[in-house]
Amino acid sequence: MTRLISIGILSAFFFSSTFILNRAMSLQEGDWVWTASLRYAYMLLMICLWLLLTRQGGVLSGALRIFRRHWLFWTTAGSIGFGVFYALITYSASFAPGWVVATTWQATILATPVVLCLFGRRVPARGMLFSALIFAGIVLVTLEQAGAAPLGKILLGTLPVLGAAFAYPFGNQLVWEARHGKSPRIPVIHDPVMENSVGRLLLMVLGSLPFWVVLVLATAPPPPTAGQLLKTALVAVFAGVIATSLFLHARHHATTSYELAAVDSTQSMEVIFSLLGEIIFLHGALPGAAGMAGVALAMAGLILYVRAQSSTAG
Template identity: 50%
Template sequence: MSRLLALGLVAAALFSVTFILNRAISLGGGPWQWSAALRYGDMALLLGGWLMVRRGPAYLAVVVRAFVHRLGFWLCTGGVGFGVFYAGCCYAADHAPGWVVAATWQITILLSPLVLRGFGLRVPLRGIVFLLVAFVGIVLINGQRLGDGIGLEQLLHGVVPVVIAAVAYPVGNQLLNRARHRGGPEAALLADPATAVLLPTLGALPFFALLLIATMPPPPTPDQIASTAVVALFAGCLATALFLYARNLSAEPYRIAAVDATQAGEVGFALLGETLLLGEPLPGLVGWLGLAAVTAGLTGFALGRK
């Protein structure tokens, strides 16, 4: 379990790049639609190029055939797990500070067990208790800033899309987990972390194409193109591959929920990054107590399993 949590926390640190840079892009005037679409376009190129170099053209052809063979499944998995998820996060970043988005995103640590139950899996009660402890920590971290006052419009535009994203992400991930553990040639392909990210990434591209067509945003700025490439590499390729690798190491609900819970660490990493790069102040005493609660929740996951 400790290995799974360690991998998840490293992924959380890399994921935090998303919240910091997306907010910086928004402050620079870059359209949120391009932040979403460019990331997954870059990811498809980076992952496809990596597999071409590491595994060869023949292997990449096998991956493409697997994608076409179950096109509907990958369009659903990628469209929901990557498309709806990241469009919601980017939209929110255009309307709220990065810490609001990162804090609200942590509701996924509570929704993940509910999603698992929807797939017919049960998470032990003690696991949900530890999730609640971690979530209380997230509330404490941001409690003082939330107390400063957020308008209704900012709340709706900065929070609701992230709540939707927090449901979509574990749904897509669990669809992928089921495909990984049901056996067969596709399951063998998904044992490769880069392949496991590439297949749903390809499935998400039509979603983002439709988003751009429907909203017709202005062209992306040069800084936005460069920043989304950084997000694609660190959060999209490295963090997602590491997170899904840790998540797919087991089909046991408790272990899956434990890996999902490591995403709580993103708030601490995002706060630190925003402090250093965007001038956000460090949390006060209540915030540090919140970080301690997050640590306690994750430690409970690691030590509470019998």
């Protein structure tokens, strides 16, 4: 369990680059539609190149085979878990600083148990309590940092993120259910590629492509700028490939609903990493007493997750 938590925190470190770089692009250059869609175009190219360079062509061909066989499932999972999720996250960056988006994104900590319940999974009440503790810490950070921003702008920058907070765990849980084959409404996919984190990531990216094509055609944004092309490539590497692979790896090795919720809760660390990134790169202010108290609550929730699981195992 401790190892899964550590991997989850490491993924949060790389995920935080999304909020910082997306905010930088929204202030300086480019339409949000390109910021969102280009990330997954880059990811597709990078994953395929990586598999070929590392002589894992079997994973690539296997993923294409699985996608053709279950194209409707993967289009649904990819469009929700990657498409809807990231489109809403990127849109919100046009109205709120990265730390506000990152903070609001922590609603996924409470959204995950709801999603698990929708799939018929039982989440222990103790896990819900620790999730609420983490979220309370995030609320303190939000109250302190958002005090100086106009209310209307904060709402435009936060409400879309609430939708993303449900879309991301829902899409990921669809894949988890397909791998474990316990839902009568979801296809059972037992294949060696499903045991490979990069293979699963590729399948989700492929599934999201129809969503991005429809979004670009529907919005007809102006051509992307040179700076946007570079920054979205960085987001694709740090958040899209490295962070997502680490996160899916941790989720893949979670064997219970409690462990799944605990892994998802590690994403609360994105707030801390995003705040540090804003301070270093965007000259943001250090949090005050309330912000530090919020960080302490979030850390306490994570520690209690680990301790509770250890005592249960013992």
